[in-house]
Amino acid sequence: MKLVFLCVCVIAALHAHYHATTQAAQLRRVWMQDHCKNGICMNIEIGRNDFVLLSQMPIANQIMLSFLNSSISKIPSLMFETFPDLQVLHMDNCSVDVLESPQFEGASNLKSLSLAHNQLRDIPKNIFLGAENLHSLTLNNNKIQKVHNMSFHALKELKELSLANNRLEHLPTGIFAPLRKLLDLDISGNLLQTFPRGIFDKNLNLTQINLGRNRFAVFESELFKLQHRITMLDLSGNVLxxxxxxxxxxxxxxxxxxxxxxxxxxxxxxxxxxxxNSLREVPHLQHAANVTSLDLSHNPLGAMRGNPLRRYIGLERLNLSAINMHDVPEQLFKKQTQLKILDISGNALYNMKFTIFDSLKSLEFLCFQQNNWNCDFLQLLMNSYVKRRDVGYIEDTIEPEMVDDYIDGVACWYENNKSSKKCDSATSDAAMELAIVRNDMKSFVDVMDKKFVKVYRMLDEIKAHL
Incomplete structure (x- = not known):
């Protein structure tokens, strides 16, 4: 029995030695110094089993390293020993699919790390040990589904973090707790619906946060009650x-x-x-006078009666494009003396009173294309206001066969027929009916666009789950 057992052990040992020898023979040596010049490394292919030789000795004073047109499954283990002074490392679109400890040993000088557009699925615990001075970390456009409370544990100096366009459905409560100096957080383009209570309680210095393109149906301002320095908040693309x-x-x-x-x-x-959005009236803000830029485009606001902008006296930029507006009330811009850029394009405007512009003393740019302008009125508008005041504008892109004429590049229609080239300055019933039909068609297209956006969002979510 002892002899049999000994023979079995010897055979097993020989088999293990043969397997190890065969695996070693398959290792491909990659000399990175042959592919890198002036901080740019190109056309490098590194598989999981490749033996990477960076250099025979450390390379000093190499501050930045970027990889282009390369396929690298993991960061070479001797990266930061070979480049001890490295401060910026960009490995975008390199097929990196795993982070392995001790991945960042010796990376104490690293300030910026970008691993965008790779294949990462998980951020392991304590993976960034050694990179304690990192200021910026970019992990967007990966396939990250899971992060842990200790994923960013070592990054006490981190100021910018991007996890955008991944597959995160949940975030643990303590995920951001170590990041006391975090200023800018981007977690847009994920599958988040809610946040756990207290998730941002340690991030008192947050100034910018992007939560766009997630699944939030309710936004809880209470989560940011301690963040008195937030200046930018993006919630676009949610279902609010x-x-x-x-x-x-x-x-x-x-x-x-x-x-x-x-x-x-x-x-x-x-x-x-x-x-x-689906706003049917201009929002009533308590401090509307402090708003300098307001974009209400592509909302069903309609006629804008009752001077709804009267409190927005500090506006410098105003976008009312495609709001289903058939005419402009005479007093609409009476309080906007500081307005520099006005967009009323994409509506069903036929003409309007010139007294509208009396208070717009500061106007520098007027977008009024893609309307139903009467040609005679448009000619008057160009000559008496736009050119005289040297106001900038945008030309139309409508196909020539769809319009009657162009006045300085802006499309218009004659009231009667194309050959007469004349029209009365008053708005005829026929012209108004035509404007309404055109506007209804635009509204229908806008509705369909919104439905397609929702369909595409659902398809993206299905794709993400797959």
């Missing part, structure tokens, strides 16, 4: 029908493509983007 913002002072708030129907803002905001 009602939104309450409660921040001391926002420089920019974005909620585009949300199907938003009601907005309440406490505190101050300077730039407000509400493009492509």
């Amino acid at each position: 029908q009602e939104l309450i913002l409660n921040f001391p002072e926002l420089s920019t708030a974005k909620a585009n493509n949300c199907d938003l129907r009601k907005l309440t803002v406490y505190g101050y905001v300077s730039e407000l983007e509400l493009r492509n």
Whole structure:
């Protein structure tokens, strides 16, 4: 029995030695120094079993390293021993699919790391040990489904973090707790629906946060009650029908493509983007006078009666494109003396009164293309206002066979027929009916566009799950 057992052990040992020898024979030696010049490494292919030789000795004073047109399954283990002074490492679109400890040993000088557009699925615990001075970490456009409370444990100096366009459905409560100096967080383009309570309680210095293109149906301002320095918030592309913002002072708030129907803002905001929602009236902000930029384009606001902009006296940029507007009320812009850029394109405007422009003393750019302009009125508008005041504008892109004429590049229609080239300055019933039909068609197209956006969003979610 002892002899048999000994023979079995010897055979097993020989088999293991043969397997190890065969595997070693399959290792392909890759000399990276043959592919790198002036901080740019090109056309490198490194498989999981390749034996990577970076250099025969450490390379000093190499601060930045970027990989282009390369396929690398993992970061070479001796990367930071070979480049001890490395501060910036870009390995975007390199097919990196795993991070293995001790991946960043010796990376104490590393300040910026970008691993965007790779194949990562998991951020292991304590993986960044050794890179304690990292300021910027970019992990967007991977396939990350899982992060842990200790994934970013070592990154106490981190200021910018991007996890955008991954497959995250949940975040653990303590995931961001070590990042006390974090300023900019981008987790847009994931599958998040809610946040655990207290997830941002340690990130008191946050100034910018992007939550766009997730699945939030409700936004809880209470989660950011301790973040008094937030100046930029992006919630675009979620399914928010009602939104309450409660921040001391926002420089920019974005909620585009949300199907938003009601907005309440406490505190101050300077730039407000509400493009492509379902708003039927201009939001009533307590501090509307502090808004300098307002984008309400592609909302079914309609006639804009009752001077709804009267409190927005500080506006410098205003976008009212494609809001189903058939005419412009005479008093609509009476309070906008500081307005520099006005967009009323994509509506069903036929003509309007020139007294509208009396208060727009600061106007520098007027977008009014893609309307139903009467040719005679448009000619008058060009000569008496646009050219005389040297106001910039955008030309139309409508096919020539779809319009009657162009005035300085802007499409228009004659009231009667193309040959007469004349029309009365008054708005005829026929012209108004034509404008309404065109506008209804635009509204229908807008509705279909929104439906297609939702369908594409569902397809992206199905693709992400697959």
